[in-house]
Amino acid sequence: MTKPGGGRVLPLPRGICLLPLFLLVLGVVLDLLTPRDVSAAAFFSAAPVVAAPLLSLHGTVLVGMAACAADLAVLAHFGLLTDRGAYSDWVSVATMAALAVFLNRLLHRREMRLRSVRGIAAAVQRAVLPQPPSHVGPLRIAARYEAAQTDAQLGGDLYAVQDTPYGVRCLIGDVRGKGVGAVKTVSVVLGAFREGAQRAPTLTGLAEWIEQTLLREAAQRQEPDQGEDFTTAVLTEIPRPGDRVRLVNRGHPAPLLLVEGAVRQLEPSRPALPLGLALVDAGISPVDTVAFPRGASLLLYTDGVTEARDISGTFYNAGERLAGRRPRTPDELLATIVDDVHRHTRDQITDDMALLALTRPTDIMR
Structure with missing residues (x-):
């Protein structure tokens, strides 16, 4: 698994990093198969949040952009781009995407601190x-x-x-x-x-x-x-x-x-x-x-x-x-x-x- 910001961590179940993509696809499918008044925006919002601890900064940003684009595409498909309620759903997705990037950076910073402490501990251990x-x-x-x-x-x-x-x-x-x-x-x-x-x-x-x-x-x-x-x-x-x-x-x-x-x-x-x-x-x-x-x-x-x-x-x-x-x-x-x-x-x-x-x-x- 890739750390936020790069590197390796403990292995996760195989394929777990594909979960954000799965949520995006599931959101699109549900939107297309359900009535117009049923929204799958929750799946689009969840995708970048799930990506934050699993992927790098670049990957998290791409998932966030894909979530916003997928929601817009669904709205355009149903002709709801001018609908205020539908627009608020897209704003929610965009907000969660931005928060996911922030979360990714927090996790990256924490990992860097822990890696630094581990490096110091390893140096002391080698000296002893x-x-x-x-x-x-x-x-x-x-x-x-x-x-x-x-x-x-x-x-x-x-x-x-x-x-x-x-x-x-x-x-x-x-x-x-x-x-x-x-x-x-x-x-x-x-x-x-x-x-x-x-x-x-x-x-x-x-x-x-x-x-x-x-x-x-x-x-x-x-x-x-x-x-x-x-x-x-x-x-x-x-x-x-x-x-x-x-x-x-x-x-x-x-x-x-x-x-x-x-x-x-x-x-x-x-x-x-x-x-x-x-x-x-x-x-x-x-x-x-x-x-x-x-x-x-x-x-x-x-x-x-x-x-x-x-x-x-x-x-x-x-x-x-x-x-x-x-x-x-x-x-x-x-x-x-x-x-x-x-x-x-x-x-x-x-x-x-x-x-x-x-x-x-x-x-x-x-």
């Missing part, structure tokens, strides 16, 4: 979440962030990759909430991860490092709802030579391991609370270890993927949808799943999605 390098240690890496189309708020999804003395360590997470507050928490989590990844000798220690950083930050804010601030996250560690993966899952959707077309969901051996809830129950983060053979890919993602629904309300099942597929690179894997989510939801994405893919190539990288 820079793309990781395509190669880290023995791995090939790809990351992708897909913003929801429902608003222009900053999201709380995050990812990070870091090469450390203990191996390649990765983080994917989802901060509770949206907006500036969520981005602030994202920056705290990422800063804690980058420092802790270099210092903490174990994944459990790294999770505790991030946890304590979040608790200190919450205590400094002294906000009444600080106990409700938390971050679901998965921490991974792939020590050299890269033949195994260690995982700590803190209340986050389970990653997927893809090996030769088979998909395995890496559920944690024991559930753990999200980061930032140690005030409720600290516990020890369980560490799970799985084999990571050559050619395998590890997919980490946020709940924007698992909670994506189709028109019937069915949730997207990444494991089932990826079964049998053999993406050659992490970029291809992310492109496959993102495109598939868009098809599943018919582009009606309601939550941000962050995805991180790690592939252990079959060839030995230098």
Whole structure:
């Protein structure tokens, strides 16, 4: 669909942009098939109003002119050009056409403002979440962030990759909430991860490092709802030579391991609370270890993927949808799943999605 003023928006039902033309044709047909004292001017008035949110400025103006011309042609056909009542109908049509142009401009202005805000939000998101390098240690890496189309708020999804003395360590997470507050928490989590990844000798220690950083930050804010601030996250560690993966899952959707077309969901051996809830129950983060053979890919993602629904309300099942597929690179894997989510939801994405893919190539990288 064309925005007022150009561009693209969420897809509308096929053929909806022909509705103004349909109203014009219907008005002419009704006028010709009904008695002279029955007017279809309401259809001529409705056509440009309907065109305003559907078409560009040029299209709206053309529909308005066509509505005025069609009404005049019908009046001329019945010899009513000098009739005052009929003339007032034409004035009404012309007035609605002018109002439709005004409405089109208002919608265009609103869309431009929203696009500007979205652009700023995207720039901030890119600054907070820079793309990781395509190669880290023995791995090939790809990351992708897909913003929801429902608003222009900053999201709380995050990812990070870091090469450390203990191996390649990765983080994917989802901060509770949206907006500036969520981005602030994202920056705290990422800063804690980058420092802790270099210092903490174990994944459990790294999770505790991030946890304590979040608790200190919450205590400094002294906000009444600080106990409700938390971050679901998965921490991974792939020590050299890269033949195994260690995982700590803190209340986050389970990653997927893809090996030769088979998909395995890496559920944690024991559930753990999200980061930032140690005030409720600290516990020890369980560490799970799985084999990571050559050619395998590890997919980490946020709940924007698992909670994506189709028109019937069915949730997207990444494991089932990826079964049998053999993406050659992490970029291809992310492109496959993102495109598939868009098809599943018919582009009606309601939550941000962050995805991180790690592939252990079959060839030995230098």
